[in-house]
Amino acid sequence: MFRMLMALMLSLSFVTIAQAQEDAPAPDRSATGGAQTLEDILARQRGEEVDNSFRRSNIGDPDGAAGLANQLGTLGGASDPDLWRALRFGEAKITASNDGPAATTLIQDGGMRWLLFREGPLATYGGYLLGGTIVLLVLFFLIRGRIRIDGERTGRKIERFKAIERFGHWLLAGSFILLGITGLVSLFGRKVLIPAFGHEAFATVALLSKWVHNNVSWAFMVALIMIFVMWVIHNLPDRTDINWLLKGGGIFSKGHPPAKKFNAGQKLIFWSVIVLGTSISVSGLALLFPFEINLFAPTFAKLNNLGISAALGLGELPTALAPHEEMQLSQLWHAIVSFALMAIILAHIYIGSVGMEGAYDAMGTGQVEEQWAREHHSLWVDEVKAKETDTPQGATPAE
Amino acid sequence: MKAMLTAFAATAVIAIGADFILGQAGFSSQEQATGAAVRLDD
Numbered sequence: 199m200f201r202m203l204m205a206l207m208l209s210l211s212f213v214t215i216a217q218a219q220e221d222a223p224a225p226d227r228s229a230t231g232g233a234q235t236l237e238d239i240l241a242r243q244r245g246e247e248v249d250n251s252f253r254r255s256n257i258g259d260p261d262g263a264a265g266l267a268n269q270l271g272t273l274g275g276a277s278d279p280d281l282w283r284a285l286r287f288g289e290a291k292i293t294a295s296n297d298g299p300a301a302t303t304l305i306q307d308g309g310m311r312w313l314l315f316r317e318g319p320l321a322t323y324g325g326y327l328l329g330g331t332i333v334l335l336v337l338f339f340l341i342r343g344r345i346r347i348d349g350e351r352t353g354r355k356i357e358r359f360k361a362i363e364r365f366g367h368w369l370l371a372g373s374f375i376l377l378g379i380t381g382l383v384s385l386f387g388r389k390v391l392i393p394a395f396g397h398e399a400f401a402t403v404a405l406l407s408k409w410v411h412n413n414v415s416w417a418f419m420v421a422l423i424m425i426f427v428m429w430v431i432h433n434l435p436d437r438t439d440i441n442w443l444l445k446g447g448g449i450f451s452k453g454h455p456p457a458k459k460f461n462a463g464q465k466l467i468f469w470s471v472i473v474l475g476t477s478i479s480v481s482g483l484a485l486l487f488p489f490e491i492n493l494f495a496p497t498f499a500k501l502n503n504l505g506i507s508a509a510l511g512l513g514e515l516p517t518a519l520a521p522h523e524e525m526q527l528s529q530l531w532h533a534i535v536s537f538a539l540m541a542i543i544l545a546h547i548y549i550g551s552v553g554m555e556g557a558y559d560a561m562g563t564g565q566v567e568e569q570w571a572r573e574h575h576s577l578w579v580d581e582v583k584a585k586e587t588d589t590p591q592g593a594t595p596a597e
Numbered sequence: 598m599k600a601m602l603t604a605f606a607a608t609a610v611i612a613i614g615a616d617f618i619l620g621q622a623g624f625s626s627q628e629q630a631t632g633a634a635v636r637l638d639d
Contacts, residue, residue: 295634361600368604376608413612420611421604487624562598 299489300521312526317389324537331541335548345554347570355565363428364564370421373414378540380411415482422475432459433468459578467546474539481532494527495519
């Protein structure tokens with residue numbers, strides 16, 4: 199009897215639930231376009247039974263697809279691989295929330311070439327160049343020894359460089375050495391410094407190095423302009439240079455060929471610094487303000503038009519470069535030219551310090567021994583002496 | 598020697614000055630590469 203009563207009660211309760219379900223309005227799924235709603239998901243998470251009949255059979259109906267032009271339309275004749283190709287070749291229409299000319303270039307293929315060249319030939323031959331220069335300088339020192347002052351010292355001094363000239367020189371020199379070291383730290387970081395010192399140590403050095411390289415660059419550029427303005431007049435080529443060069447600057451012979459304020463060797467250093475330094479500065483500015491200054495596409499176009507690239511056997515150079523490729527080429531150019539200038543400056547540092555007796559004073563105190571000056575810059579000493587005779591000591595020149 | 602030390606001091610002043618001025622003028626990578634919808638500092 200009890201069982202029968204229970205069965206009756208249970209069946210009545212099911213009827214009541216079924217009745218309630220039939221009475222409940224169908225959930226409004228218009229907001230999701232007929233797909234399940236948040237309420238459906240929450241109900242399932244609460245452990246309630248959800249009626250899935252509304253989506254069970256919705257497994258794709260080609261005839262029911264939205265039109266091609268519709269926002270929710272299918273790709274039609276195009277496919278996903280087509281989209282990837284459009285991205286790969288920069289043809290896709292992309293909007294990006296970040297700024298800058300490079301933001302919508304998602305894929306470019308210059309990166310691997312740049313990486314391999316930078317880690318490979320650039321680092322290798324650059325290292326050989328600097329190492330080879332140092333070896334040659336050491337050999338030169340061992341063979342030739344220090345270039346001494348041949349004659350007897352007079353004890354008299356001549357002002358070779360004014361304070362402002364020395365300031366400009368050391369502004370250029372100090373900044374260049376800092377830039378050279380920090381540049382090498384950046385270039386050889388992954389290949390040499392990380393394996394040697396570990397990631398943690400290199401991270402700190404790299405951060406500091408980058409800050410120094412970016413910001414000290416301005417001191418280099420200011421000094422480059424100063425040096426050019428102050429010394430260009432003394433560095434114009436003239437007849438004495440031919441004689442000086444023919445005699446090899448007197449490096450391997452007794453006596454020195456006559457020279458004005460700067461001899462032909464120094465003029466070569468000056469113009470190397472000006473030309474290569476300017477080139478490094480321009481490519482450096484392109485790197486400091488990424489994607490703003492594009493140097494290579496216009497240069498390549500000119501080289502193509504003038505037939506220079508064809509004459510050099512380079513064929514037609516690319517004139518449509520991705521923003522990143524402009525940066526990659528700027529970086530490589532920046533490093534190649536810097537290596538050349540570093541090698542030249544190593545020789546300059548050598549001859550201005552241990553390589554030649556009396557040379558350092560010119561940039562140290564600015565006062566050089568008269569005998570040194572007569573041996574290395576005889577025509578300049580004559581000029582200075584002539585001026586001294588024209589302007590008696592103690593007299594104030596008329597302004 | 599004095600000219601050399603002055604030049605080295607000037608290098609430091611120029612570097613710190615350049616960093617400050619370019620930062621103030623909105624040339625930091627952060628400001629250059631982000632749009633109005635990006636809030637890195639918040």
